[in-house]
Amino acid sequence: MTGILFGIASAFWLGILTSISPCPLATNIAAISFAGRRVGSPAKVLIAGLLYTAGRMLAYLVLGVLLVSSLLSAPHISNILQKQMNRILGPLLIVVGMVLVELIHLNVAGSGASGKMQKRVDAMGMWGSLLLGVLFALSFCPVSAALFFGSLLPLALQYRSGVILPAVYGAATGLPVLLFAILIALGAKRVGDAYDRIVPFEKWARFATGIIFILVGVYYCLTHIFGIHFL
Numbered sequence: 620m621t622g623i624l625f626g627i628a629s630a631f632w633l634g635i636l637t638s639i640s641p642c643p644l645a646t647n648i649a650a651i652s653f654a655g656r657r658v659g660s661p662a663k664v665l666i667a668g669l670l671y672t673a674g675r676m677l678a679y680l681v682l683g684v685l686l687v688s689s690l691l692s693a694p695h696i697s698n699i700l701q702k703q704m705n706r707i708l709g710p711l712l713i714v715v716g717m718v719l720v721e722l723i724h725l726n727v728a729g730s731g732a733s734g735k736m737q738k739r740v741d742a743m744g745m746w747g748s749l750l751l752g753v754l755f756a757l758s759f760c761p762v763s764a765a766l767f768f769g770s771l772l773p774l775a776l777q778y779r780s781g782v783i784l785p786a787v788y789g790a791a792t793g794l795p796v797l798l799f800a801i802l803i804a805l806g807a808k809r810v811g812d813a814y815d816r817i818v819p820f821e822k823w824a825r826f827a828t829g830i831i832f833i834l835v836g837v838y839y840c841l842t843h844i845f846g847i848h849f850l
Contacts, residue, residue, distance in 0.1 A: 622778065623778055623780070623783075626774055626775075626777070626778045626780065626784055627783065627784065627787050629770075629774055630771060630774060630775075630783075630784040630785075630787040630788040630791070631787050631788070631790075631791045632791075632828075633766050633767075633770050633771050633774075633788055633791070634771075634787065634788040634789065634790065634791025634792045634794075635791045635792075635794065635795070636766060636821075636824055636825060636828055637762070637763045637766050637767070637788075637791075637792050638791065638792040638793070638794065638795045638796065639795055639817050639820070639821040639824070640760070640762040640763060640766075640821060640825065641762075641818075641821070642760035642761075642762065642763065643755070643760065643762075643763050643792070644795070644817065644821070646755045646758065647671075647755070647795065647796045647799065661804035661805070662804075664800055664803055664804040665797075665800050665801065665804055667748040667800065668748070668796055668797045668799070668800025668801070669797065669800075670746065670748040670749040670752065671748040671749065671751055671752040671793070671796055671800075672752060672790070672792075672793025672794075672796050672797060673749060673752060673793075674748065674749040674750060674751060674752020674753040674754075674756065675752040675753070675755070675756040675789050675792050675793050675796070676752075676786060676789030676790050676792075676793060677749075677752070677753060677789070678752065678753040678756035678757050678789065679756055679767070679785045679786070679788055679789035679792070680782065680785050680786045680789055682757070682785065683771070683772070683775055683781050683782070683784065683785025683786075683788075684781045684782060684785065686772060686775075686781070687772070687775050687776055687779075687780070687781030687785075688781050690776060691776065691779060691781075700776055704773070704776065704777055705839055705842075705843040706839075706843045706844050707773070708773055708777075708836070708839050708843075709836050709837070709838075709839030709840035709843060709844060710836065710840065711769055711773060711836070712769075712770075712832045712833070712835050712836030712839065713832070713833050713836035713837065713840070714765075714769065714836075715765045715766070715769035715770055715829075715832050715836075716828075716829040716830065716831070716832030716833035716834075716836060717829070717833065718761060718762065718765040718769070718829070719762065719765065719825050719826070719828055719829030719832065720825075720826055720829035720830065720833070724761070752793075756789070756792070762825070767788070770832075771784065771785065771788050795817070
């Protein structure tokens with residue numbers, strides 16, 4: 620029980636860290652602004668924020684279920700993961716940590732939304748926010764790709780949780796979106812103030828998480844690959 624709670628807490632933090640990273644944060648604000656300028660009332664802006672968050676959660680949930688179930692359903696791959704997961708996690712955590720502290724730079728271009736898709740979203744009105752949530756969740760940038768594929772997915776495999784952990788992760792990526800939806804409903808100036816406060820926190824949180832990932836990865840490598848035990 621303690622293990623899965625730790626997994627849920629980790630998935631939640633990874634989702635928060637993803638949502639406040641520069642690329643996802645910028646697309647989140649743009650999406651809510653895009654929806655909010657058309658719906659006409661503060662209440663509908665909040666509903667649009669909820670729909671956008673639901674779209675992100677749905678995208679990560681479906682992606683997590685497909686990936687985890689596919690990997691665990693293949694007997695050969697499943698056996699390798701069961702026996703070698705701790706050995707795999709060590710180097711993987713180190714690489715993800717190095718990405719977070721910007722020692723490694725990845726070139727992962729998000730697909731964004733095409734002109735036709737933007738028109739389709741626009742035509743859907745408030746419900747277009749749900750589609751935007753799905754689109755932007757799947758438009759991975761370097762940090763979000765590293766956190767999802769390099770951290771959340773191995774975590775879900777380790778706990779055999781293709782539903783709960785991706786769902787928690789997806790919900791967490793939407794919490795700051797709801798905050799900005801509220802701020803947009805109250806006034807655009809407050810969005811700028813909140814953004815100015817989040818950016819420094821994001822840099823600190825990302826760097827601290829990256830250092831922790833590197834240290835934990837080194838520990839996993841020493842204990843599970845080189846057989847060095849400290850206790």
